[in-house]
Amino acid sequence: xxxxxxxxxxxxxxxxxxxxxxxxxxxxxxxxxxxxxxxxxxxxxxxxxxxxxxxxxxxxxxxxxxxxxxxxxxxxxxxxxxxxxxxxxxxxxxxxxxxxxxxxxxxxxxxxxxxxxxxxxxxxxxxxxxxxxxxxxxxxxxxxxxxxxxxxxxxxxxxxxxxxxxxxxxxxxxxxxxxxxxxxxxxxxxxxxxxxxxxxxxxxxxxxxxxxxxxxxxxxxxxxxxxxxxxxxxxxxxxxxxxxxxxxxxxxxxxxxxxxxxxxxxxxxxxxxxxxxxxxxxxxxxxxxxxxxxxxxxxxxxxxxxxxxxxxxxxxxxxxxxxxxxxxxxxxxxxxxxxxxxxxxxxxxxxxxxxxxxxxxxxxxxxxxxxxxxxxxxxxxxxxxxxxxxxxxxxxxxxxxxxxxxxxxxxxxxxxxxxxxxxxxxxxxxxxxxxxxxxxxxxxxxxxxxxxxxxxxxxxxxxxxxxxxxxxxxxxxxxxxxxxxxxxxxxxxxxxxxxxxxxxxxxxxxxxxxxxxxxxxxxxxxxxxx
Amino acid sequence: xxxxxxxxxxxxxxxxxxxxxxxxxxxxxxxxxxxxxxxxxxxxxxxxxxxxxxxxxxxxxxxxxxxxxxxxxxxxxxxxxxxxxxxxxxxxxxxxxxxxxxxxxxxxxxxxxxxxxxx
Numbered sequence: 036x037x038x039x040x041x042x043x044x045x046x047x048x049x050x051x052x053x054x055x056x057x058x059x060x061x062x063x064x065x066x067x068x069x070x071x072x073x074x075x076x077x078x079x080x081x082x083x084x085x086x087x088x089x090x091x092x093x094x095x096x097x098x099x100x101x102x103x104x105x106x107x108x109x110x111x112x113x114x115x116x117x118x119x120x121x122x123x124x125x126x127x128x129x130x131x132x133x134x135x136x137x138x139x140x141x142x143x144x145x146x147x148x149x150x151x152x153x154x155x156x157x158x159x160x161x162x163x164x165x166x167x168x169x170x171x172x173x174x175x176x177x178x179x180x181x182x183x184x185x186x187x188x189x190x191x192x193x194x195x196x197x198x199x200x201x202x203x204x205x206x207x208x209x210x211x212x213x214x215x216x217x218x219x220x221x222x223x224x225x226x227x228x229x230x231x232x233x234x235x236x237x238x239x240x241x242x243x244x245x246x247x248x249x250x251x252x253x254x255x256x257x258x259x260x261x262x263x264x265x266x267x268x269x270x271x272x273x274x275x276x277x278x279x280x281x282x283x284x285x286x287x288x289x290x291x292x293x294x295x296x297x298x299x300x301x302x303x304x305x306x307x308x309x310x311x312x313x314x315x316x317x318x319x320x321x322x323x324x325x326x327x328x329x330x331x332x333x334x335x336x337x338x339x340x341x342x343x344x345x346x347x348x349x350x351x352x353x354x355x356x357x358x359x360x361x362x363x364x365x366x367x368x369x370x371x372x373x374x375x376x377x378x379x380x381x382x383x384x385x386x387x388x389x390x391x392x393x394x395x396x397x398x399x400x401x402x403x404x405x406x407x408x409x410x411x412x413x414x415x416x417x418x419x420x421x422x423x424x425x426x427x428x429x430x431x432x433x434x435x436x437x438x439x440x441x442x443x444x445x446x447x448x449x450x451x452x453x454x455x456x457x458x459x460x461x462x463x464x465x466x467x468x469x470x471x472x473x474x475x476x477x478x479x480x481x482x483x484x485x486x487x488x489x490x491x492x493x494x495x496x497x498x499x500x501x502x503x504x505x506x507x508x509x510x511x512x513x514x515x516x517x518x519x520x521x522x523x524x525x526x527x528x529x530x531x532x533x534x535x536x537x538x539x540x541x542x543x544x545x546x547x548x549x550x551x552x553x554x555x556x557x558x559x560x561x562x563x564x565x
Numbered sequence: 566x567x568x569x570x571x572x573x574x575x576x577x578x579x580x581x582x583x584x585x586x587x588x589x590x591x592x593x594x595x596x597x598x599x600x601x602x603x604x605x606x607x608x609x610x611x612x613x614x615x616x617x618x619x620x621x622x623x624x625x626x627x628x629x630x631x632x633x634x635x636x637x638x639x640x641x642x643x644x645x646x647x648x649x650x651x652x653x654x655x656x657x658x659x660x661x662x663x664x665x666x667x668x669x670x671x672x673x674x675x676x677x678x679x680x681x682x683x684x
Contacts, residue, residue: 050652051649051652051653052652053652053653053654053655053656053657054656055656056656056660072666072667072670075670075671075674076670076673076674078674078678079670079673079674079676079677079678080673080677
């Protein structure tokens with residue numbers, strides 16, 4: 036009796052207000068999500084031989100369409116370049132979102148071109164395992180390889196990951212941010228374990244990434260709970276309002292801040308949360324490493340900036356010293372450990388750690404110039420990284436990619452073009468003038484110096500000098516030492532990898548010589564919506 | 566505190582029931598063991614024999630379990646939507662259509678790729 040009255044009461048009370056969503060403003064994300072779902076349907080209903088072409092076409096067309104949608108949304112931004120929030124305040128459509136989404140989509144296009152490359156393996160197939168579920172070295176795996184199987188699930192997985200990445204820097208509340216973090220991470224964990232060669236190393240990478248990633252997600256989520264406990268909301272705006280008048284000793288707020296920061300710093304691979312980076316970058320299939328290194332950093336730094344700039348500007352005297360410490364340790368450790376590396380993928384991994392430190396330098400500036408210089412750096416860094424990993428896929432011997440640095444000796448004499456392109460990317464990493472790396476470093480250091488973080492700039496410049504040493508050492512190795520007798524050969528790729536590398540070279544050179552248009556664009560896009 | 570007292574009492578009763586049943590059973594029950602009795606209690610069929618020296622072993626139940634969870638969660642969302650169908654209106658319909666489509670696509674993939682075949 037009493038239960039039934041209670042039930043009628045609940046039913047009768049209520050008129051729920053339906054939430055509103057402006058689907059048009061979410062169109063880039065929705066297009067890519069649709070592409071991913073179509074990709075799954077292609078896997079389900081198309082015959083095996085037809086899948087590769089269909090997946091590649093759908094993914095590329097979808098990303099180009101989504102890029103068009105980003106441009107369309109950017110043109111619609113009001114004149115003061117402040118954006119708006121949509122999906123009940125959960126997603127921000129503002130300058131930084133759109134700038135980073137555009138960057139991510141361009142990186143995604145280049146990555147899919149690398150993933151689709153099928154000319155490099157002598158026995159045919161792509162960089163991915165013919166049957167990923169087979170135990171490494173088992174008869175089943177050998178049969179699958181002999182039958183010439185290829186898996187095309189990588190394309191929908193990459194697209195799902197891209198959905199998360201597009202959402203991550205745009206997420207305007209912490210729950211949405213967490214959902215985006217998981218959407219981008221879960222497919223990446225899988226993709227890391229799919230390498231065709233060195234299966235055990237690849238599976239180890241996937242497992243390590245998964246375990247540590249799950250751990251860091253837990254930190255993030257617990258931090259979200261703390262911040263919710265403090266402010267009574269998961270919305271970044273409301274946390275910003277609540278924390279603006281915070282007293283010094285508010286434990287919930289400080290703990291929440293620290294734990295969310297741990298989750299974000301893990302994703303960008305900053306010291307001391309970097310230990311997964313070298314193993315995962317080395318073990319993952321190289322096209323995926325390139326995608327992960329470039330795109331995850333863009334997405335995660337976007338989210339990190341939004342978190343600190345929108346939710347916690349009032350707390351800057353608490354988090355800035357810590358982040359300055361993290362940035363210094365990251366730059367120093369990345370640059371110094373990279374010197375001792377003998378594997379080119381691990382070298383690039385440590386270099387990416389050092390670059391995470393440089394990018395943090397821009398973020399710490401806590402100004403519009405900080406945002407715009409960080410975004411510019413992300414564009415420059417993303418394409419250089421992708422290009423560098425693309426070159427790594429080309430240098431091969433009988434065991435697959437020859438990643439040991441000793442094998443790269445004398446490469447410049449045998450294949451001057453490829454070695455020259457790689458040298459250009461290394462010079463850009465080092466920040467030599469007339470490359471995008473120089474413009475990027477100059478912009479972030481300038482912003483940091485103006486923002487009152489002069490010490491950071493000094494450390495940054497010193498670390499750049501240390502880093503330049505090991506980049507130049509590789510160049511010397513390629514051009515001024517004798518080629519090994521049984522050294523690797525450079526395989527001629529199809530037009531897809533060539534296009535991705537050419538894009539990397541073009542961005543590196545153009546942003547080095549004529550950075551102003553992109554700097555202006557980043558300047559205009561530097562305002563977070565509040 | 567008073568509010569929580571019934572929960573504590575309930576917890577106490579549950580604990581006492583468990584402890585008393587086990588202790589009474591152990592003290593008073595006859596102990597006639599046979600092979601069937603030594604097996605794990607009500608845990609499904611015999612565990613699949615594991616290959617010697619490691620290797621793969623079939624995990625046939627997991628797909629069924631996953632499917633169950635997927636559809637279970639679907640119902641968890643569908644039911645409140647059905648209750649508030651009127652006030653959610655067009656928004657609810659579109660969102661629910663997208664959600665059901667996403668679940669259905671995953672199901673179609675599983676089915677077409679042979680995930681539902683037992684062997």
